[in-house]
Amino acid sequence: MVKKIIAKFEVEYLQVLKHNGRFYPNLIPKLPESDIQKMYELMLLSRKLDEKMLALQRQGKIGTFAPVKGQEASTVGSAYAMGYQDWFFPSFRENPAYITRGLPAEFTLLYHGGDERGNQITPGVNAFPIAVPVGSQTLHAVGFAYGLRLQGKDSACITYFGDGATSEGDVNEAMNFAGVFNLPVVFICQNNQYAISLSRKNQTNAETIAQRAIGFGIKGIQVDGNDIFAVYRATKEALERARNDEGPTLIECVTYRMADHTTADDSSRYRSSREVSFWKKRDPLLRLELYMLKKKIQNYNYFDDIEDVISERVESIVARGESYPPPNVEDIFKFTYKEMPWFLKEQLEELKKTIK
Amino acid sequence: MVKKKKQIKKKSKQKNVLNMVEALNQALFQEMNQDEDVVILGEDVGLDGGVFRVSDGLQKKYGKERVIDTPLAESGIVGFSIGMAAAGLKPIAEIQFSGFLYPAVNQIISHASRLRNRTRGAYTCPLVIRAPCGGGIRALEHHSESMENIFIHTPGIKVVMPSTPSDAKGLLISAIRDPDPVIFYEPKRVYRSIKEDIPKESYEIPLGKARISREGTDVSILTWGSVVKDCNEVADSLKEKVSVEVIDLRTLKPLDIETVIESVKKTGRVVIVHEAPKTSGFGAELIALINEKALLDLQAPVIRVTGFDTIFPLYKLEKHYMPNHDRIMKGINDVLNY
Numbered sequence: 001m002v003k004k005i006i007a008k009f010e011v012e013y014l015q016v017l018k019h020n021g022r023f024y025p026n027l028i029p030k031l032p033e034s035d036i037q038k039m040y041e042l043m044l045l046s047r048k049l050d051e052k053m054l055a056l057q058r059q060g061k062i063g064t065f066a067p068v069k070g071q072e073a074s075t076v077g078s079a080y081a082m083g084y085q086d087w088f089f090p091s092f093r094e095n096p097a098y099i100t101r102g103l104p105a106e107f108t109l110l111y112h113g114g115d116e117r118g119n120q121i122t123p124g125v126n127a128f129p130i131a132v133p134v135g136s137q138t139l140h141a142v143g144f145a146y147g148l149r150l151q152g153k154d155s156a157c158i159t160y161f162g163d164g165a166t167s168e169g170d171v172n173e174a175m176n177f178a179g180v181f182n183l184p185v186v187f188i189c190q191n192n193q194y195a196i197s198l199s200r201k202n203q204t205n206a207e208t209i210a211q212r213a214i215g216f217g218i219k220g221i222q223v224d225g226n227d228i229f230a231v232y233r234a235t236k237e238a239l240e241r242a243r244n245d246e247g248p249t250l251i252e253c254v255t256y257r258m259a260d261h262t263t264a265d266d267s268s269r270y271r272s273s274r275e276v277s278f279w280k281k282r283d284p285l286l287r288l289e290l291y292m293l294k295k296k297i298q299n300y301n302y303f304d305d306i307e308d309v310i311s312e313r314v315e316s317i318v319a320r321g322e323s324y325p326p327p328n329v330e331d332i333f334k335f336t337y338k339e340m341p342w343f344l345k346e347q348l349e350e351l352k353k354t355i356k
Numbered sequence: 357m358v359k360k361k362k363q364i365k366k367k368s369k370q371k372n373v374l375n376m377v378e379a380l381n382q383a384l385f386q387e388m389n390q391d392e393d394v395v396i397l398g399e400d401v402g403l404d405g406g407v408f409r410v411s412d413g414l415q416k417k418y419g420k421e422r423v424i425d426t427p428l429a430e431s432g433i434v435g436f437s438i439g440m441a442a443a444g445l446k447p448i449a450e451i452q453f454s455g456f457l458y459p460a461v462n463q464i465i466s467h468a469s470r471l472r473n474r475t476r477g478a479y480t481c482p483l484v485i486r487a488p489c490g491g492g493i494r495a496l497e498h499h500s501e502s503m504e505n506i507f508i509h510t511p512g513i514k515v516v517m518p519s520t521p522s523d524a525k526g527l528l529i530s531a532i533r534d535p536d537p538v539i540f541y542e543p544k545r546v547y548r549s550i551k552e553d554i555p556k557e558s559y560e561i562p563l564g565k566a567r568i569s570r571e572g573t574d575v576s577i578l579t580w581g582s583v584v585k586d587c588n589e590v591a592d593s594l595k596e597k598v599s600v601e602v603i604d605l606r607t608l609k610p611l612d613i614e615t616v617i618e619s620v621k622k623t624g625r626v627v628i629v630h631e632a633p634k635t636s637g638f639g640a641e642l643i644a645l646i647n648e649k650a651l652l653d654l655q656a657p658v659i660r661v662t663g664f665d666t667i668f669p670l671y672k673l674e675k676h677y678m679p680n681h682d683r684i685m686k687g688i689n690d691v692l693n694y
Contacts, residue, residue, distance in 0.1 A: 089439075119474045128442070129474050133466045139432060140467070143439020143447075150395070150421060151444060169459070173432030180427055335473040336512050338480070338535040341564070341610035 009214045012221045016229035019282045021290025029233045033297045039080055039228055040288050043072035044306060046096035047285060048314045049105060057263045065112040066093045070258030071190055073284030076100050077231030078158060078188050081239060087126040089141035089159040101125045109321035117327060135161050135168030142174045145183040156184035156242035164195025166209055175250065179216040184242035186235060187250040192257035197270035213250040225253025226284040329355065372556040375548045379521035380410045383528040386558040388418050391446060394532060397424040398433055398450030407452055408488060408547060434460035434485060438467050441483040446532060454487035454541060455498035468537040469512030483537045490582045490631050492545040492678050494671040501668050502632040507539045508609045514563055515608040517541040519584035522554040523606055526561030534563060543582035566612035572601035575688055576619040578642055579629040580605040583679050587629055590684045600688065608638055617649050624655035627687040629679045634662040656694030661687040
C-alpha cells in the first residue's frame with residue numbers, strides 16, 4: 001500500500017494599501033498621480049450616483065436596483081486595469097465598471113427607470129449588458145474570449161460575479177471551460193460577504209473562494225478588495241498573463257456590501273451594526289483619500305471641493321437621463337427577431353387598436 | 357473543353373442518396389467550408405464525430421479550434437456558444453440528446469433569446485443548437501422525449517424539426533445562416549430510416565415554410581418530426597377511400613400559418629399529429645390559430661393524436677405512446693365521421 005501526498009497547493013493574498021492609509025511601497029502600482037486622482041474621482045462618482053439613485057428610487061422615479069456602495073475599489077480598480085481592446089461581462093452590481101470604461105452614466109438611470117435603451121452599450125466600451133440571472137454571464141465571457149482568440153484578436157475578457165454566484169453551476173462550468181481551453185479570461189469574484197442574507201461562510205465550506213481556482217487548474221489569488229491598488233495590480237497582471245496565452249485567473253476581491261442587497265432589501269435583518277461599522281472603517285474611498293493626502297497628491301481643500309464637483313456631475317447625469325423621450329410601444333416587438341414575424345405584427349396591431 | 361463539360365454533366369448526374377445523418381453531415385461540411393466563422397462544439401463532436409456521427413470527419417478537416425470537444429456541461433456549452441455568437445462566430449452547438457437540454461434552459465431563455473432585444477439590436481446571437489429528439493428507437497430513459505414546446509413558447513427563439521434528409525440539409529443550412537438563435541431538433545427515429553437522393557450542392561430551405569408532403573382534399577393532417585412518415589404511410593394506405601393532405605410544418609416557430617389555413621379552408625377537417633404530450637402541446641396552439649382564422653370553415657372539431665401527458669415509457673410500451681398508424685387512422689376516422 002502506498003499512501004503519500006501527491007499535490008500541495010497554496011493560496012496567495014495581496015494587499016498594498018492598508019485601511020489606515022499605510023502601505024507597502026514596493027507594491028504600489030506605477031501609475032501617474034493623475035491616474036490615482038482619476039481612480040478616486042471615479043469611485044466618488046460611483047458612490048454619489050449610488051446615493052442619488054437611492055433617493056430617486058425612494059421618490060418612485062426609478063425602480064429596484066442593486067447599490068454598489070463599499071465595492072467601488074474592487075470594481076473601479078479592476079476596470080481601470082483593462083486595456084482598450086479588452087471586454088467585460090458584469091453581473092448587476094458593476095455600475096462603476098461601466099463608468100470607468102466610459103459608458104454614459106445616464107444609461108444606468110434609464111435602465112433602472114424601466115427603459116431598455118439603458119442596456120445599450122456604446123461602441124468602444126466593450127461590455128455586455130448587466131446579467132441578472134446569477135453567474136450566467138461568466139460563460140459568455142469565456143465563449144467571447146474563445147471567439148476573439150479564433151479571430152486573431154489580442155484581447156482578454158473580465159467577468160464579474162459575487163460570492164453567492166460561486167455556488168452556481170455556470171460559474172464552475174465557465175472556470176472549467178476557461179481552464180480546458182486556456183482562455184484569456186479574468187474571473188473577478190466580488191466577495192462582498194453576502195448573497196442577499198446568506199453570509200459568505202454559509203455559502204461554501206471552503207476557506208477562500210480563490211482556492212476554487214485550484215480545482216480547475218487555473219491561477220487564483222485573494223486580494224483586499226477595498227484596496228484599489230491591490231485590485232488594480234492583480235487584475236493588470238492577470239490580464240497580461242491572459243493576453244500572453246498564459247491562461248485564466250480567478251481573483252477573489254474581499255470586500256463588503258455596505259448597502260442593502262437591493263432597494264427592496266433590509267440588511268439589518270441579517271447582520272449586526274457592529275459588523276457594519278467594522279467595515280465602515282475599511283471604506284475603500286477613505287483609504288485612498290488617506291494615501292493621497294500622505295503622498296501629497298492632493299490636499300484637504302481638494303477633498304472639500306471635489307464632493308460638490310461630483311455632486312454637480314451627478315445632477316447633470318440625472319438631467320440627461322430625464323431628457324430622454326419615452327420609448328415607443330413598437331420597441332416591445334421590434335427587437336425580438338431580426339425580421340418581425342407575422343404573429344408579432346398581428347399582436348402589435350391588436351395592441352395599437354387599444355392605445356388611444 | 358468539350359470533354360470537361362461532359363465530365364461536369366456526368367458528375368451532376370451522380371446520385372447523392374443520403375440518410376438524415378449523412379445529409380446533416382454534408383450540410384455541416386459545406387457551411388464550415390464556405391464560412392470560417394462557423395464552429396461546431398459539444399460533447400464528443402470532434403474526435404468521435406458525435407455519438408450519431410453527424411459531425412463525423414469535420415474535426416479532421418477543420419481542426420480542433422473549429423470543431424471543439426467540450427467538457428461535459430450542457431449549460432456550459434450553450435452559455436459558451438452565446439459568447440462566441442456575440443463575438444462574431446456562428447456556433448453550432450450539439451446537445452447529445454434533447455433530454456439533456458434542460459441544464460441549458462436558463463442560458464437559452466434568459467440570454468440567447470433575449471440578447472438582441474436587451475441591447476436594442478446591438479448584440480445578436482446567431483446560434484444553432486442541434487438536439488436529437490423523440491422516441492421510437494428503444495432508447496434509454498431520458499432519451500425519447502419531445503419537449504419542443506418549451507422553446508416554441510420562448511420569445512426570440514426559432515424552432516425547427518425536419519422529417520426527411522432533404523429537409524434536414526436545407527433547413528440546417530438556413531438555420532446556420534439565420535441571424536437569430538435556432539433550436540434544431542433532429543428526430544432520431546428518422547436518422548437512418550429514410551434515404552433520399554438530394555442535391556449535392558449547398559441549398560437553403562427557408563425557415564417558416566411548411567411542406568405539403570401529400571396533397572389531399574378530404575382531411576388535413578398537421579404534423580412534424582418522426583411521425584410525418586407515419587402520417588404519409590397512413591395517407592397512402594387510405595388513398596382509394598379518403599384524400600388526405602399531410603402538411604409537414606418543418607419550422608414550428610415561426611409557423612407557416614398561410615399553408616396551414618389554406619389547407620384547413622380546403623378540407624374543413626383537421627387532425628394534428630405530434631409525439632409531444634397533449635396538454636399545452638403545440639397542437640393546442642394550432643387549434644387556437646385555426647379557430648381564430650378559419651373557425652367557420654371547419655366541418656368537425658379538430659382532433660389531436662399525440663403523445664400522452666405521462667412520462668415517456670421505457671421501450672416495451674413505447675409503441676403505444678407514439679402516435680402509431682392505428683391511432684392516426686382512428687383520428688382520421690373520427691374527424692370524418694363527426
